[in-house]
Amino acid sequence: MAKIIVIYIDIDDDLGEIGIETPVIGENAVKSAIETASEYMVYDSDFNSMVAAYNTYKRLKKQGEDVEIVFIAGSKKSELEAQLAFSTKIDDVIEKIRPTEAIVVYDSPEDAKAIPIVQSRLKVSAIQQVIVEQHRGVEETYMLIGRYLKRAFSEEKFSRIFLGVPGLIFVLVGIFSLLNLSYYIGPVILATIGVAMIIRGLRIDEEIEKWWENSVIMVITSVISIISAIIGVVSLDLEIQSVKISTFSQGLDLVLGTLLPYFTFAIVVLFSGKAISKAISRDIRVWHDLIKVVSTIFMYYIIFDFLDEIGRNQFLGTETLFTLVVSSAVIISSYIALSFVERYKITKT
Template sequence: MARTIVIYIDIDDDLGEIGIETPVIGEEAVRKAIDTASEYMVYDSDFNSMVAAFNTYKRLKREGEDVEIVFIAGSNKSELEAQLAFSSKIDDVIEKLHPDQAIVVYDSPEDAKAIPIVQSRIKISAIEQVIVEQHRGVEETYMLIGRYLKRAFSEEKFSRIFLGVPGLIFVLVGIFSLLDLSYYIGPVILATIGVAMIIRGLRIDEQLEKWWENSVIMVITSVISIISVIIGIVSLDLELQSIRIMTLSQGIYIVLGTLLPYFTFSIVVLFSGKAISKAVYRDIRIWHDLIKVVSTIFLYYVIFDFLNEIIRNQFLGGEALFTLALSSAVIISSYIALSFVEKSKFTKTG
């Protein structure tokens, strides 16, 4: 008879916050965990998922199945940390119980991210998502709001948005008021909220966390890169304010000519940071990033010459196009040659 484990997934480690260490293995240990959870999180969907997993286990046991129940949590830190912690614990459980298949019980989309981790190690025979529907009165609604507010202030992943962004806005408003730059407060608030939405929506903060865990150099270069872009935008604003009347060609020259050095520097810093990270770990693919640095610098000079010819009304196109074609040919040839070298090196090692 195939041995089955019923796994309740708690990827963000809500159980750890109430003192339950995972993995929790076996009927008696799970009963105690449910009793503890009933004192702290009886209205939480996590509690309902725990009970649902336990009920599934008891039903299978009554039917004579060889079954065991396990509660496994991840971490309440970063998403990467949570998945790594969960991976380590599922490995320990499998090594201890030697199951043939698993039934997974979870409640939130965050918990669902652990399913591929389980699937990579053991056959999943069934998946159950617990969705709790409750009708609440006014008092219960206030209790629910209070509970979510508490999470917004105490849990790191929520406090970044609910405390971090408003806090940053208040600081910027205070600084701009002291500097008598109240005119910029409105745009600054909109820009701050917009940047926060972009960062969270595109999960840039999670990417930065991964970079920080894998390479501090990438985080430092990213910060320098962002500062360079901000300085470029401020410089452009000051430049445009000092000029009242301009032609279209002058406008294009001023916008591109002002922003181009800062944006080029920003890109070069990022690629250089990646190259330094690879150099630290002696990664042969460092040349990919060096090619990108050289290409960016070449492109900068070609565009800059092109802009100078336009503003002087001397654009013939020949010199700029020749430089672009020559530099492109050199870069592409170098890339092809280095690709052959890399492939031959990996072939020899393999």
């Protein structure tokens, strides 16, 4: 007979907030957890999911199935930490119970992210999402809004949006007002909200969290690169306002001459950070990023020579062409030589 385990998933560890440590294994422990939850979160969808999981367990037990129930939570810290914590706990549960298949009960899209973790270890025979439909009066609706506002201020994943974005907007408005740049306040607010929507919509913040946990150096260098690029754009705007552009070559010289140092610095810092990160982990492919740093510096000087020749009305003269050919040959030759060295090292090991 198959050994079935009914798993209630609480990936963001709401149970931990009310003092319930997971995994909670067995009927008696689960009943005790539900009683505790009924005192603190009776109106929460998590409580309804716990009850639904317990009812599913009871129904299967009455049918004579070999079944066990367990509540497993993740972590509040981050999405990655939550999934890692859940993985560790489900491994412990599987080792203790030795189930052959699982029935998963959850309520939120965040909890659903743990389902693939279960599927990688057990056959999932059924998945149940608990959706609570509630009809409330006006007073109850205000209470519900108040409860969600409390979560917006106290829970990290909500406070990032509901506090972080407005806070950033207020700071930018204050700075621009002090600098007498009130004209830019409207566009800055729209841009800030737009960037926040893009970051959250594409889950860039979650990727940054993973990036930070894997390589702090890369995050720091990325921030420096972004700041450098922003300074370059602001400098270009100030230059355009102070200089009258009469020809295309003059405009090209102004744009590239202003942006190039800042963007080159940003790219060099980014590739250097990646190289340092690989060097720390003793990755032999560190030379890939060093080649990119050297190539970027070469290109910087080539473009500046090109701009200098434009100023002297010598478009793509012999100096720039010679520098371009020689630098390209050196970089390509170095890349080929280092590729052979890398292959030899890998084959030898």
